[in-house]
Amino acid sequence: MKFLPKKYRLVAILAGSVLLFVILLGRLSWLQLVKGEELSQMASGIRVKDEVLKPVRGTIYDRNRNELVTSVPVNSVIADPSIIGDPAKEAARIAPLLDMKTGEIMKKLTSKGQYVLLKNNVDADTTDSLKKLGINGLFFEEKSRRSFRQPGMAAHMLGFVGLDNEGLNGLEKSFDKELRGVTGTLLIETDAQGRQLPQTVSRRIPPVPGSDLVLTMDQSIQFFVERELDRVVQENSPSRAVIMVADPKTGEILAMGTRPTFDPENWNKYPQSIWDKNPATLYNYEPGSTFKIITAAAALEEGVVKETDRFYDPGYIQVKGGKIYCWDRSGHGAESFAEGVANSCNPVYIQVGLKIGREKLYRYINGFGFGQSTGIDLPWEEKGVVKTKEKVTELDLATISIGQSVSVTPVQMLRALCAVANGGRLMQLHLVKSVNSSDGKVVKYFEPESDRQVISEATSRQLSKLLQKVVLEGTGKSAFVEGYRVAGKTGTAQVPEHGGYAQGRYVASFAGFAPADDPRIAVLVMVAEPKGGKYYGSEVAAPAFQAVARDTLRYLRVPEDPALPVPKDYIKETNPAPVPVASTKRVVPNVVGFPLDDALQALKTAGFYGRLEGKQGSVSEQKPPGGTILDRGGTVLIKVSPASTTGLKDQVVVPDLRGMTVKKAGMLLEEVGLNLNPYGSGLAARQSPAPGTKLSRNSTVIVEFVPPRG
Template sequence: MKNNFILRSFIVSDVILFCFFILMFRMIQIQLFDSENYKEAINKQVNIERKEGGQRGNIYDSKGKGLAYSINMYELSVDPKRFIKSEEAPKVLKELVNKKYVKENYKPLLNAINKLGKDERIYKRLNRNIDDVEKKEIEDILENYKIKGKNIIFLNGRKERRYYKPDQYFFLVGNIGFKKTSEKEGIFGIELFYEKYLKGDKSSKIVPSIRSLGIGLPTAGAGSKVNLDGMDIHLTIDNDLQYILNDEMEKQFKKTNSEEAHAIMMDPNTGKILATSFFRKNKKNVANPVFQSQLEPGSIFKPLIIAAALQEKKIKRYTNFDIGDGTITKYKHTIRESSRSMKGIITTEEVLKKSSNVGMVLIGDKFTNEEFDKYLEKYGMYDRTGVDYPYEKKTRREAVKSWNGLKKSTMSFGQGIAVTPVQMITAFSSVINGGILYKPYIVDHITDKDGMIIRRNLPTAKQKILDEVVSKEMRSMLELAVLEGTVKKAHVDDYRIGGKTGTAQYSENGRYVKHEYLSSVMGFFPVDKPQYILLAMFFKPQGDVLYDKFGGTAAAPVLGEVVKRVTKVKNIHSQKVENIKITSKKTLRSIENNEELFLMPDLKGLSAREVIEIFKGSSIELEITGTGVVLTQSLEAHKELLNVKKIKIKLN
């Protein structure tokens, strides 16, 4: 018996020892070899990864008007199981329905919630698109009924991108969408070009938590708050000018039944883009033609060549050109005037004013091919302008040695060369701003969320092309084109406007289509010190007669209407108003008594603001009635104002 006991004891001891060695081996294996695997498993059970992303930056116009911005959106929901136990909840629901926060009929909705509550359901959505303002208003209602955070609650806060007047700004501001990542990013326009500034930063933090409840443990510690928001973009675009340009372009687009219409307005002295507009019948194409389409400009190109010839002293303003019967043959190709009445001897001024094709060929002949090509390069025709907009098109440059005999002749009047509208208006600006080619730009500056400017775009002069004397002479001749030439339909009484129209033949598959045109107008004002330059283009305009398709009819009226409205919005006084002010302050001495006399100005057609400005500082009392412009005045124009104490003005 004793021997058996000892044997059993040894066996048990051996088993225990063996188990101990296995346990020790397993502990060593876990501690030394498999420790990382077990740590990872524990972390997965305990830790929660919290990802944080900053809010996308906003896009503003030059006056701070939000054009693109991100807002928080919330889902308003109800817990039916708890709702039916509350006496106040139905009252709150009724108020939410009455105030349109919930867009359902009250009684059917109440019945549906009661039914879900009896079935012990805990969720029903009331509205999934509640913004921050609405959320605050709803929370105030819940607070009043003392049920805030109980049975009517907010869930799933999310960010959404909103755009101001997308019909006006879509092709400029652009939009966001999914590309290669799960996060939305800029895919078009300014949203794409300035993506790295707008997108903001992302961060990720591992927080020890009760995983099932998503509650952070006290041991997690407090994380430091970092501003992850994107930067804000401030455009050079003026919302007032944008509205005016867009409105006038839309009217003319519909009136001419064009296939496409686009326009751009700039400050010719800086390169700031102030407004753009774009309309198209084919909605599938989303390219912005102002920056991404190359077109034959037609006659709006002529001032560039005339200015270059004046600069090189190859011609003068009153140099004569014999255009014969209005035709010229070059390399077995006959070039004709658009008007059969244009014949005989004309001056450089008339070439521009009447838009003579033959005259331009004769001016072009004064250049060698190399000289002509050099000026095209100076005007920026062979390179991108560098405007801050994605995918700007670059003109294909053909080597001079490859030009055929007709190339220079057709380019002299704007055919046989394709440029983008932004290239064209940039080059034209140099003709009328004193001869400087500026880089165009759309973004003025970029700020962080504290308003600190972190980047500013400044006017960039690329090169000096023309002398001021040449530029001044070009402005004068272009003003005559509005007063007496092809741009007459852009004339506005008492305002000095310069401009040039264009009517380029439409080409398809390398061949020109008969009676289909790209009609355009380039205009600037005021003439003496241009503040605004505008290019408006209409693709394949239709009309009852052929003349209705030309630039002078299809496009020029837009320039005139824009000038009328911009001068009012920007308080640019007309020439007439300025003269009236001088007259109203001018003193005449009476021969009889040597007393100073003032003359009454003619106020008809002026606004109340202009009348008040004229009599500013005077002791004369004004009694103005009605609205609109001056219809009658109690004292006739040019009458003496001596001893006059009161003048009655009636507006209509």
């Protein structure tokens, strides 16, 4: 085989090298000049990490700026199984801290993929403990969760959020856009492992925190409502119940309570039928005699009846197509219209309704807002059921006049009641007073809004006097509040079923306002399908109205008039005795918020020993918590924190005052920087806000005192 001469070989190598260089240069030029921009963007996309910065969701306050719902920082714990060294060992270390089974953690750590969620909503202390383990492949995503300061209070009204912090129900949904804020962005250059490259510049667009809501609700009045709902449920076991309180002059909802209720922080642990249906806005029911308020208002406004007009009730009335009985089948005999109102006499109202006529009565039914949405600040609302006017027969007109053959929602009934109370103006009901930015500036303020004048002020005053007689002389005596003029109406209606009425199923209600001559509150109580034998509105709903109205009026410091008349045979309400505790066991008192000396004394009085963590200040934490049943002589660990280290010098924790005298409760509250608003006498039985709530200094705590048993 012949080889080229050496010089030719060198020329060939040189020519080949030059050609290769030209090709490479051309390729590089093409990449740089033609594809350069595209490739640069691709490289940046791989190198630059774009993180979404989630904003803090806004806080919801009551009208007095007490926190109802806020956001607290939490973490999601993430694992990358591909770099977990010893899954069995690490699972055993992680599981106790996350309160999970070791096998469950082990299964996740041995799964495929590089991103496995171990647990959501992990608090800061647990996160710190996990970080101290130093496990390679364990990561943490900062998030936040909603914290309800009074779990279960006004649950349907406040609503709840999902895992992504999006409002799913209640005000959380209605005002989701305002509460959620605006997301931010963080751009950083990272290496192949996702770590930020040194000496690189990050670009941060900060998130905008969500706006805060200031509600029309008053936490203390809501406490009265929740308390009475609990009593109603305990005594009557209804399928559902609603109590609402409003300012009739402004349409502001001061309280809205419902049963059954749920814990908004754990809403997904309850049946959907509970958390998805707010009975205040979604429950249609025949109102029965409370609807007679509308019939009376129409009759008086149209001048078709006078208070002195005479009627006769034999216990029933014959109307085309059927006989309609009075609730008192023995009949009321001869009576005036005013007496018929006090007696809630069906034949009187039916005669008046027929005299008003279909056209005029429907004008007032529509005028008072029935068959229409109220527009309240909640996501879903039923309109009630009002028959088409043209299809209404004489028998229909008769039954509508007494609150049958028509369905309403509790919010519709409350709105109409407010119009009767305030001089005839149909107000827009609302739950939100203002939307404020995170720095406290008012973004939007909701002014009271009147939709229309339904009846005249003169008719409103006249009807108010008639409804006062219902409470003083008629079916509403159980709603009487000593020291105040109360106007109202009881209601007892059967539950419709299959074109007729269900046997033994009723809706008891009471609608009233006080003081009748200058109303500060309008209250609706609706109890559906009570059990246990009692079902009349006078037995089930009126007593709840009395308790809520009494405590609310006193809380609002509305002056009492002891010279006002009282119903015949009126007996003052007796307070229920506290439930005794077995002598061998004791209930651990809640001493969170107590100054150290008072906490130790409270534990000693209850029969326990206190073991300290800290030297001076107030109790910030205790184990076991208040309410735990413990053997007498047991030890309670109390953690004491100096006020100066809490970072909340303007806030204090409300102590548990139950079982204290007025004097002792007052002294303790004064010591921690709060004021006492007592009612009743004896020992503290209930309080609002609840123990453990954080309040601004000089805030007021309402405490109900009851006589000690025996």
